[in-house]
Amino acid sequence: MTARHHEILIVGGGAAGITVAAQLRQQHEVHLDVAIIDPSDVHYYQAAFTLVGGGAYKLEDTRRSEGELIPDGVTWIKDAVTAFSPDTNSVSLADGTTVTYKYLVVCPGLQVNWAGIKGLKEYVGRYGVCSNYSPNTVEYTFEMLKSLKPGMKAVFTQAPMPIKCPGAPQKAVYLAADYLAKSGIRTHVDVRFLTATPAIFGVPFYAKELVKVAARHNIPVSYNHNLVDIDGRKRKATFAITAGEQQGQTVTLDYDMLHVTPPQSAPDFVKASPLANTAGFVDVHANSLQHTKYKNVFSLGDAAGTANSKTAAAVRKQAPVVVRNILHLINGGALEDAYDGYGACPLTTGYGKVLMAEFIYGGKPTPTLPLDPRKERLVNWWIKTDFLPRLYWDYMLKGKVSFPEHNTAYVEPAA
Ligand SMILES: Cc1cc2nc3c(=O)[nH]c(=O)nc-3n(C[C@H](O)[C@H](O)[C@H](O)COP(=O)(O)OP(=O)(O)OC[C@H]3O[C@@H](n4cnc5c(N)ncnc54)[C@H](O)[C@@H]3O)c2cc1C
Structure with a gap:
């Protein structure tokens, strides 16, 4: 050896x-x-x-x-x-x-555990089962979105933590709802979001705003619902309910499009x-x-x-x-x-709209720009789609270290 x-x-x-x-x-x-x-x-x-x-x-x-x-x-x-x-x-x-x-x-x-949900490995990429969590299946998400017609159902899921970018599953559902609205068929397509987590986002400061975003898009959100089984041929998704009065029970939904966040470890x-x-x-x-x-x-x-x-x-x-x-x-x-635990999640709440969630350990908000971080903004869409990719390829991966500092002294406004 x-x-x-x-x-x-x-x-x-x-x-x-x-x-x-x-x-x-x-x-x-x-x-x-x-x-x-x-x-x-x-x-x-x-x-x-x-x-x-x-x-x-x-x-x-x-x-x-x-x-x-x-x-x-x-x-x-x-x-x-x-x-x-x-x-x-x-x-x-x-x-x-x-x-x-x-x-x-x-x-x-x-590690993305595609085998962690029954039927996922078998059906992902076909029979309406798509996922933004792989380069092999991400384009199928948009294909499915484009194929939705009045009377159809689109179901979006979020696996238990830890997952890459915990805001990413709900970004997908907001973009879908906005896409359907722009196509004039939003009210005729049933769009729902089921998450295995007990809240829409781990940082309460931003979660309060995101609950309002989901409501504005008319997206029912089910918490503590963990996707456990996909029958691709019958287009049925089964969720285990992990907390609350129905804990231990399962619920099965029909879908035409199923966007899955796979379990990760x-x-x-x-x-x-x-x-x-x-x-x-x-x-x-x-x-x-x-x-x-x-x-x-x-x-x-x-x-x-x-x-x-x-x-x-x-x-x-x-x-x-x-x-x-x-x-x-x-x-x-x-x-x-x-x-200090800094992380950031640019939440695409629609086309041209991003809520820039930045925070450190303990869920303390620490915005970089001197703007109210609870607001969805067009400038954040530009940051997400244009500035951050350039920052990644041309600065971060090149070893350049001087980046804008996040504001650790930010004080949350009174409610
Ligand atoms: C759908 C999605 C949306 C996201 N959205 C955002 C976002 O908006 N903002 C944001 O900041 N982040 C986002 N992320 C998360 C971001 O991509 C990750 O947090 C980041 O890539 C983590 O970097 P890493 O180097 O730890 O892991 P990775 O970038 O995943 O790299 C891991 C590397 O390790 C290699 N590797 C694996 N196993 C072995 C092995 N046995 N031996 C040697 N090498 C190995 C892999 O080939 C890979 O190159 C998103 C991720 C996804 C999937």
């Missing part, structure tokens, strides 16, 4: 891995030997998938070749990690080789490793992102066991903290507890 060694080894070359590698390469005072392990040929800007599903963005514009994004001077090991051995500072790869490291950054994202190889917490995610400190036991291990992005919203926006604020803290370990400085 062969063995390779890199000073800094990054597992996962998605939003987090590329950003950390690019920022490490900006350090000119020290020469760092950095490698990224990722088996994928392509890299997606997943944050625009909701727009693709709503027909407002092209799938091809979300896709770039992974090779082009690996920063110059960084080694790309094109393979999948299968196991971590932090006691010997090594990881195992699918090809049977081992890579050792001095510092490890773990960011392989979330920490990747199995992370879950099974000594790095995992009880929920399966990498057990790191909330603010320094350093592993609680293995001091030369860091994690960020969706695989990190932190309580922030799992978003690329969070990665943007986490990456500089991870990079600075690795440099502190190398240079002998004290670690910074600098990540």
Whole structure:
């Protein structure tokens, strides 16, 4: 068995891995030997998938070749990690080789469990079952939306947490309702949203507004309804009711279009490793992102066991903290507890309208712009569809670190 060694080894070359590698390469005072392990040929800007599903963005514009994004001077090991051995500072790869490291950054994202709902794997992409959660099925969402006719039923679901971008499932339903309104058939199509969560959004400050948005669109919302079974041929979706008076019962709905948010979890190889917490995610400190036991291990992005919203926006604020803290370990400085839990969810509440939900640990709102963050705005639509993709490709993934600061001193207005 062969063995390779890199000073800094990054597992996962998605939003987090590329950003950390690019920022490490900006350090000119020290020469760092950095490698990224990722088996994928392509890299997606997943944050625009909701727009693709709503027909407002092209799938091809979300896709770039992974090779082009690996920063110059960084080694790309094109393979999948299968196991971590932090006691010997090594990881195992699918090809049977081992890579050792001095510092490890773990960011392989979330695992999408298509087999977690009966019938989903079999039917997704056909028989009206669509999902914005995969590049293979996201265009089918818009196809289904366009096929809706008066008298039809569209059902949108949200899986239990954790999921990528917890606001994304409801963004899909608002765009659908607006699309139907613009087509003149909204009142003739039954559109509903069923979520496994007990509230429409995890941050009450924004949830209050989103309940009003759903009501304005005439979308009935059912809470604590977890999709468990899809019969694609009969076009029936069954939900388990997980709380309230009907807890333990199931309800089956007919649909013509079913937009599914698949269940998600920490990747199995992370879950099974000594790095995992009880929920399966990498057990790191909330603010320094350093592993609680293995001091030369860091994690960020969706695989990190932190309580922030799992978003690329969070990665943007986490990456500089991870990079600075690795440099502190190398240079002998004290670690910074600098990540405050920032996450952002630009909620597309209709075409040309976005409510920009930004917040930190504890659900405290922290807007970047000096505007009332509860309001849906056209400027936020421009930020979502134009500014943020450029920020991602041209600044974040290039390792540039100066971004607008969110306002941690923001005070919630009286009701
Ligand atoms: C529908 C949808 C809507 C979203 N909307 C938004 C939004 O509006 N705003 C926002 O900020 N975020 C949004 N997100 C979330 C955002 O895309 C993620 O939070 C972000 O990509 C997380 O970055 P990451 O690097 O942790 O994971 P990813 O970007 O998913 O990258 C993980 C990488 O790890 C690699 N990998 C996996 N397994 C292995 C392995 N065994 N070995 C090596 N490498 C491996 C993968 O190939 C991949 O390249 C959305 C996501 C989806 C799906």
